[in-house]
Amino acid sequence: MNWIAFKMLTGDRMKYIGIIFGITFASLLIAQQMSIFVGLMRNTISQIRDIEGAEIWVMDPNMQFVDDVKPLNDDDLYRVRGVEGVAWAVKLYKNIARARFDDGNFQQCIILGLDDDTMVGAPREILVGSLADLRKPDAVIMDEAGFKYLWPNEPLGVGKTFEMNDRRAVIVGICKASQTFQTFPILYTRYSQATLFVPRERKVMSFVLAQNDPNVPAHEVCDRIRAQTGLAAHTRDDFAWKTINYYLSRTGIPVNFGITVALGFIVGSAIAGQTFYLFTIENLKQFGSLKAMGVSNTRLVGMILLQAMVVGTIGYGLGIGLAALFGEVAQRSSHTLAFFMPWHVPMLTAIAVLAIITLASLISIRRVLVLEPAMVFRG
Amino acid sequence: MSTAIMTMPATAQAPPLATHSAISCRGVTKEFVAGDTRVRALDGIDLELPAGELALLVGPSGCGKTTLISIVAGLLEPTRGEVSVLGTNLTRISGGQKVDFRGKNIGFVFQQYNLLPALTAAENVAVPLIIARHPRHQAVARARNLLEQVGLADRTESLPTQLSGGQQQRVAIARALIHEPRLLVCDEPTAALDAHAGQTVMELIRKVAVQPDRAVIVVTHDSRVYGFGDRIVSMTDGKIDKIEIQNGKSR
Ligand SMILES: Nc1ncnc2c1ncn2[C@@H]1O[C@H](COP(=O)(O)OP(=O)(O)O)[C@@H](O)[C@H]1O
Ligand SMILES: [Mg+2]
Numbered sequence: 001m002n003w004i005a006f007k008m009l010t011g012d013r014m015k016y017i018g019i020i021f022g023i024t025f026a027s028l029l030i031a032q033q034m035s036i037f038v039g040l041m042r043n044t045i046s047q048i049r050d051i052e053g054a055e056i057w058v059m060d061p062n063m064q065f066v067d068d069v070k071p072l073n074d075d076d077l078y079r080v081r082g083v084e085g086v087a088w089a090v091k092l093y094k095n096i097a098r099a100r101f102d103d104g105n106f107q108q109c110i111i112l113g114l115d116d117d118t119m120v121g122a123p124r125e126i127l128v129g130s131l132a133d134l135r136k137p138d139a140v141i142m143d144e145a146g147f148k149y150l151w152p153n154e155p156l157g158v159g160k161t162f163e164m165n166d167r168r169a170v171i172v173g174i175c176k177a178s179q180t181f182q183t184f185p186i187l188y189t190r191y192s193q194a195t196l197f198v199p200r201e202r203k204v205m206s207f208v209l210a211q212n213d214p215n216v217p218a219h220e221v222c223d224r225i226r227a228q229t230g231l232a233a234h235t236r237d238d239f240a241w242k243t244i245n246y247y248l249s250r251t252g253i254p255v256n257f258g259i260t261v262a263l264g265f266i267v268g269s270a271i272a273g274q275t276f277y278l279f280t281i282e283n284l285k286q287f288g289s290l291k292a293m294g295v296s297n298t299r300l301v302g303m304i305l306l307q308a309m310v311v312g313t314i315g316y317g318l319g320i321g322l323a324a325l326f327g328e329v330a331q332r333s334s335h336t337l338a339f340f341m342p343w344h345v346p347m348l349t350a351i352a353v354l355a356i357i358t359l360a361s362l363i364s365i366r367r368v369l370v371l372e373p374a375m376v377f378r379g
Numbered sequence: 380m381s382t383a384i385m386t387m388p389a390t391a392q393a394p395p396l397a398t399h400s401a402i403s404c405r406g407v408t409k410e411f412v413a414g415d416t417r418v419r420a421l422d423g424i425d426l427e428l429p430a431g432e433l434a435l436l437v438g439p440s441g442c443g444k445t446t447l448i449s450i451v452a453g454l455l456e457p458t459r460g461e462v463s464v465l466g467t468n469l470t471r472i473s474g475g476q477k478v479d480f481r482g483k484n485i486g487f488v489f490q491q492y493n494l495l496p497a498l499t500a501a502e503n504v505a506v507p508l509i510i511a512r513h514p515r516h517q518a519v520a521r522a523r524n525l526l527e528q529v530g531l532a533d534r535t536e537s538l539p540t541q542l543s544g545g546q547q548q549r550v551a552i553a554r555a556l557i558h559e560p561r562l563l564v565c566d567e568p569t570a571a572l573d574a575h576a577g578q579t580v581m582e583l584i585r586k587v588a589v590q591p592d593r594a595v596i597v598v599t600h601d602s603r604v605y606g607f608g609d610r611i612v613s614m615t616d617g618k619i620d621k622i623e624i625q626n627g628k629s630r
Binding site: 001003004007008010011012285286289290291292293294295296297372373374376377378 | 445448449452454455475478479480481482483485487489490493495496497498502506507509510511515566
């Protein structure tokens with residue numbers, strides 16, 4: 001019977017392709033939108049992910065997310081260092097600087113000032129130049145995407161200069177960095193240098209990066225820092241989730257993507273459900289003949305479910321494949337597109353497709369179950 | 380023959396079902412309810428048909444022929460009355476048992492052939508065996524043999540759309556016979572065909588379908604095929620008005 005069901009399904013090429021197209025479209029839309037959403041959320045925490053080497057982030061207690069910098073007093077660093085269980089602590093500067101180029105153009109950049117002595121948080125992968133050159137006067141290391149954005153047709157290279165806060169800056173290296181939410185170029189520099197690239201403010205230190213003693217859990221140390229200094233202290237993971245939760249609860253992003261995903265689901269269900277239902281309706285006479293010839297309702301339901309499974313699986317596979325391809329191509333051709341597909345995306349898409357084909361087959365099954373076998377003798 | 384059925388109580392007025400007949404109807408009435416109106420399609424049909432012969436069911440359009448064979452084939456429930464087919468009282472078995480009964484014992488030929496368009500001729504013929512859970516390759520091989528017998532040896536791999544109406548009906552006849560059913564039911568098998576193709580189809584039914592232990596009913600209002608019947612059952616307005624036996628005797 002399965003063989004007959006399969007033949008019935010594939011016998012009419014156009015309809016077969018139509019149903020698969022509906023499911024492909026739905027899963028593509030759902031998977032692609034979810035991946036962009038996940039990618040965007042991931043971009044909001046890219047600086048937390050990129051700054052490695054310190055397990056604990058200490059900040060102003062009113063800070064809500066990683067870009068919401070509220071500067072600390074310089075002596076907060078020493079207070080953190082004084083907490084028991086803190087192995088070491090260094091300062092980190094993070095701000096937005098305005099870069100002015102020779103041609104008079106401006107560009108906002110994320111500037112990260114690393115502790116002069118230890119360089120904790122330095123980029124992992126230097127593509128051109130060297131980290132050591134960061135010790136030279138006015139030196140900055142720019143991220144690859146930023147360089148390509150500013151000088152699209154030039155090969156990666158050191159030596160370019162521009163001005164920030166009327167100070168000369170010279171690129172001594174190009175590094176890899178994760179895409180950020182704002183997609184501004186990222187500049188790594190020394191802490192002392194960074195503070196010169198933005199207009200002077202009363203308080204400058206953005207974060208204290210700290211490491212727990214190996215025998216004290218990071219959470220425990222965070223609690224102690226909080227209790228003793230009144231500052232906020234989070235592990236990297238907690239800070240990342242705090243940032244994501246901020247974007248989830250305080251911005252329209254999840255709602256917008258939720259709507260698109262829901263639309264994908266509805267439009268996909270409509271197309272796939274409709275075509276599949278129409279397919280069943282047009283085949284009612286065939287189902288009726290089979291019923292007359294002694295095929296039980298159970299077996300007919302099995303046939304429809306098999307047909308639904310086949311189109312569902314193929315459509316889903318094509319949709320996920322196309323979504324992944326879309327992500328690949330879009331990321332290669334532009335560094336600004338947020339796209340990340342963790343395993344949750346295919347899984348959730350599979351659940352959505354399962355729901356669509358279940359819906360589609362249920363209404364079809366209903367029609368076949370109530371089918372009068374005597375209809376086979378009517379025109 | 381089963382004595383169990385004979386001991387079962389029948390409806391009040393009707394005499395017991397004659398279980399020696401292949402088909403036995405007692406007081407079969409069928410009413411359709413369409414909105415406020417009730418249509419009485421069959422009105423107290425009593426009918427005995429033996430195995431081993433071809434019965435023609437004739438009469439004007441709308442007189443209830445299709446309704447009667449639908450009930451006899453276990454596709455439709457009568458409103459009143461009892462039907463026994465091949466010793467099984469169809470009015471006393473469950474829906475599921477009826478499905479199995481049809482699959483095992485009845486072959487169908489329809490006016491519009493009702494072949495599955497995605498299957499080849501041989502695959503279509505194999506369907507009843509596949510329904511009976513025979514292995515596919517074995518079923519299709521048997522189907523090819525049977526197609527030879529109906530004169531379609533060279534069309535076994537054709538799709539229905541590649542065949543003429545007469546050829547499609549021959550495929551349908553092969554399909555109806557492949558599982559060796561004991562009752563063959565044909566509704567207007569020649570109505571969609573030209574005279575010559577209709578003639579061929581009726582000859583084929585006579586030649587391959589009529590067997591000593593098989594009952595064959597052909598519904599038709601095509602007077603040109605009357606000569607093929609051993610027995611002609613005439614209906615008007617939901618009633619049987621005449622049964623002729625073709626060697627001249629009339630009842
Ligand atoms: N499913 C149905 N619902 C309502 N009326 C029906 C139905 N089937 C048949 N009838 C009516 O029953 C009568 C007999 O129909 P049918 O058995 O198809 O006649 P025939 O096959 O002799 O042309 C007709 O009046 C027809 O309209
Ligand atoms: Mg009819």
